[in-house]
Amino acid sequence: MINFDELKKDFRAVREKSPLVHNITNYVAMNFSANALLAAGASPVMAHAADEVADMATIAGALVINIGTLDAGWVESMVIAGKAKHAQGGVIVLDPVGAGATAYRTKTAWRIIEECHPDIIRGNASEIMALLNADIKSKGVDSSCSSHDAVESAVKLAERTGAVVVISGETDYITDGKRIETISNGSPMMPYVTAMGCTASSMVGAFAAVNPSNLLEASLHAMALMGVAGEIAAAKSAGPGSLLTNFVDTLYNITEEELAETVRQ
Numbered sequence: 001m002i003n004f005d006e007l008k009k010d011f012r013a014v015r016e017k018s019p020l021v022h023n024i025t026n027y028v029a030m031n032f033s034a035n036a037l038l039a040a041g042a043s044p045v046m047a048h049a050a051d052e053v054a055d056m057a058t059i060a061g062a063l064v065i066n067i068g069t070l071d072a073g074w075v076e077s078m079v080i081a082g083k084a085k086h087a088q089g090g091v092i093v094l095d096p097v098g099a100g101a102t103a104y105r106t107k108t109a110w111r112i113i114e115e116c117h118p119d120i121i122r123g124n125a126s127e128i129m130a131l132l133n134a135d136i137k138s139k140g141v142d143s144s145c146s147s148h149d150a151v152e153s154a155v156k157l158a159e160r161t162g163a164v165v166v167i168s169g170e171t172d173y174i175t176d177g178k179r180i181e182t183i184s185n186g187s188p189m190m191p192y193v194t195a196m197g198c199t200a201s202s203m204v205g206a207f208a209a210v211n212p213s214n215l216l217e218a219s220l221h222a223m224a225l226m227g228v229a230g231e232i233a234a235a236k237s238a239g240p241g242s243l244l245t246n247f248v249d250t251l252y253n254i255t256e257e258e259l260a261e262t263v264r265q
Helices: 004-017 030-040 053-059 072-088 103-116 125-130 147-161 196-210 215-234 240-253 256-262
Strands: 020-024 043-046 062-066 091-095 120-124 164-168 172-175 180-183
Touching: 004 196, 004 215, 004 256, 020 030, 020 053, 020 072, 020 196, 030 043, 030 196, 030 240, 053 072, 062 072, 062 196, 072 091, 072 103, 091 103, 091 196, 120 125, 120 147, 120 196, 120 215, 125 147, 125 164, 147 164, 147 172, 164 196, 164 215, 172 215, 180 215, 196 215, 215 240, 215 256
Parallel strands: 020 043, 020 062, 062 091, 091 120, 120 164
Antiparallel strands: 164 172, 172 180
8 A cells, every 4th residue: 555655755756856767768758758757856868879878877867768669779779778777786667668569579578678677667458468478469559458457467577577567557556576556546538648658657767766775666656646647637638638738737736745635546
């Protein structure tokens, strides 16, 4: 269960410490993720050049690797950055976007897992299930399964990799292979805003950067903020376009008391 004092503490720490979050992410997500991180109080950097990623990763509070728009050069940059961050002992978040849609995506996700050892893996249900079951196919980058369907796979993936695993969906599930926590906030409109899941991974990176000693708790708190902000923003929105704007505004304006009072597990 959420400890509300710890939730507020992490939320406050992101705003006060403004952790640098290094994102090697996709073209679709860059702008939205950067704006959301800024609104929440973090400091984003989007750097993918092979010549600088190792240096950037090691000065960041967290490295977020997102495989949404892959090519061979980007994959090498991801591995270089991930190895550097792992050697440093820093926090790495992997978003295996579209795992299960193509063999290349699934293979790339596993290469990053095996060579970079991410501390947190966040994806939708199909992506998490596809990492363990080649018969699971995602619908492009969208999930074809409910988050509840993926809980068993998430536990097994956490046990196999040692990472905290986060499943986004109608209910968010967060597990370290032993504990399973949930967040039940959000809105059915959120999946209609592109890169909402990618932004969740970046937000997990921000919270992990300020609470590296308890990554399950940090992930839970980040998903709480995403869900609550989405729920509040959706109530003010006529559709996905206004939700995008209202979501960023909500991240900027929300108080720690409002966050704690609204979150549901």
